[in-house]
Amino acid sequence: xxxxxxKYHIGFGLADLGPHPPTLAxxxxxxxxxxxxxxxxxxxxxxxxxxxxxxxxSYLLQLPNGRRILSATSGMGAPSLSIVxxxxxxxxxxxxxxxxxxGSLQDxxxxxxxxxxxxxxxxxxxxxxxxxxEYPAAADPFLTLRLVEAARELGIPWHLGVTAxxxxxxxxxxxxxxxxxxxxxxxxxxxNEEYRRLGILNxxxxxxxxxxxxxxxxxxxxxxxxxxxxxGAGEEVALDLKAQAEADAIRLALHVARLPEEMLAG
Numbered sequence: 001x002x003x004x005x006x007k008y009h010i011g012f013g014l015a016d017l018g019p020h021p022p023t024l025a026x027x028x029x030x031x032x033x034x035x036x037x038x039x040x041x042x043x044x045x046x047x048x049x050x051x052x053x054x055x056x057x058s059y060l061l062q063l064p065n066g067r068r069i070l071s072a073t074s075g076m077g078a079p080s081l082s083i084v085x086x087x088x089x090x091x092x093x094x095x096x097x098x099x100x101x102x103g104s105l106q107d108x109x110x111x112x113x114x115x116x117x118x119x120x121x122x123x124x125x126x127x128x129x130x131x132x133x134e135y136p137a138a139a140d141p142f143l144t145l146r147l148v149e150a151a152r153e154l155g156i157p158w159h160l161g162v163t164a165x166x167x168x169x170x171x172x173x174x175x176x177x178x179x180x181x182x183x184x185x186x187x188x189x190x191x192n193e194e195y196r197r198l199g200i201l202n203x204x205x206x207x208x209x210x211x212x213x214x215x216x217x218x219x220x221x222x223x224x225x226x227x228x229x230x231x232g233a234g235e236e237v238a239l240d241l242k243a244q245a246e247a248d249a250i251r252l253a254l255h256v257a258r259l260p261e262e263m264l265a266g
Contacts, residue, residue: 007087010058010072011051014091017060018047018068024095024264025070025088026253027081029206031057033246037071037099040250044258056084069257074098078126078167078209085213095220095264097143098210099253101246102163102202102225103173104232105195111230112241113157114249115202116147117223120165121195122208123172127165130212137165137211143222143256143264150255156248161201163223165208173203178235192231202227220265224249 006013014021028034031052038046038059047068050058058072072088074081085096102115109115122137144160151158166172170179174192207223214221226245228237256264 007090009054009083010056010087010091011053012058012091016050017091020066020068021092022060022068022070023092023261024097024257025072025093026257027072027074027084027088027096027098027210029074029076029081029100031055031073033099033250034059034071034073036246037250037254040247041254044254063258065258067261074206077205078124078165081206082126082130082209082213085210085217089217089219093219095140095143096210096214096222097147097253097256098207098221098223098225099249100204100206100223100225101228101242101249102204103229103237104202104227105164105192105200107230107232109159109201109227109230110157111227111238112245113159113227114151114245114252115163115225115227116144116151116158116160117163117207117211117225118144118160120163120208120211120223121198121200122212123164123166124209125167127209127212130209131216135212135215137208138215139207139211139222140214140220143220146256146259146264147222147224147252150252154252154255156252158224159201162199163207163225164195164200164203166203166205169205173231175235196232203231224252
């Protein structure tokens, strides 16, 4: 890598990452979650805050073995994520684990558990600028396997399956009661039940585009999400269970980040 220029959106460049720059980033939509990742483990040293430009907080972390990783913010939704991921790739990131939240579509996927995505039904306009709609949105199998193994080891309840990645939180996820717009397009009426019948586990808003970018750009991507709502039961986020579910997702991601580099690559 020779491009040391500061990237326009993320607010830092390769020169800011030191002599041994990271190749792994833990990516969150929420800047507060990015900070919680950066400070969750007392054995992981927060070297410095790289930037908070446009609310896209990024932190340089040092693992106990001296290896560096990033905790970074993608912003909400696929368009913002596509910009951040493009610029992270430019500064040398080659593995990305999304640490997010989601709503479950299946009764057995309970609030408080985690969903590890093996692929995404990608209903996202940003992804169509990366690759055709029929291009597979698949997670890296090696990173995904490490997440599953770590969840088993840590005793965290988890599910592995297909995620629905959509562009909107309200209309696109058939929220009518809690939305300011109660009038859905005809094609969205009954979409929750249709996805349940297809065996899709959950809704979120970034993984599909992330997976397509990984395939086109040539990096490894995985996604784990804390389940904070059960769409079969209602539309609201279970705030009383959200903090623990997020903490479990962070613990799992950091556990995998600390694995030897050769275990994270295919």
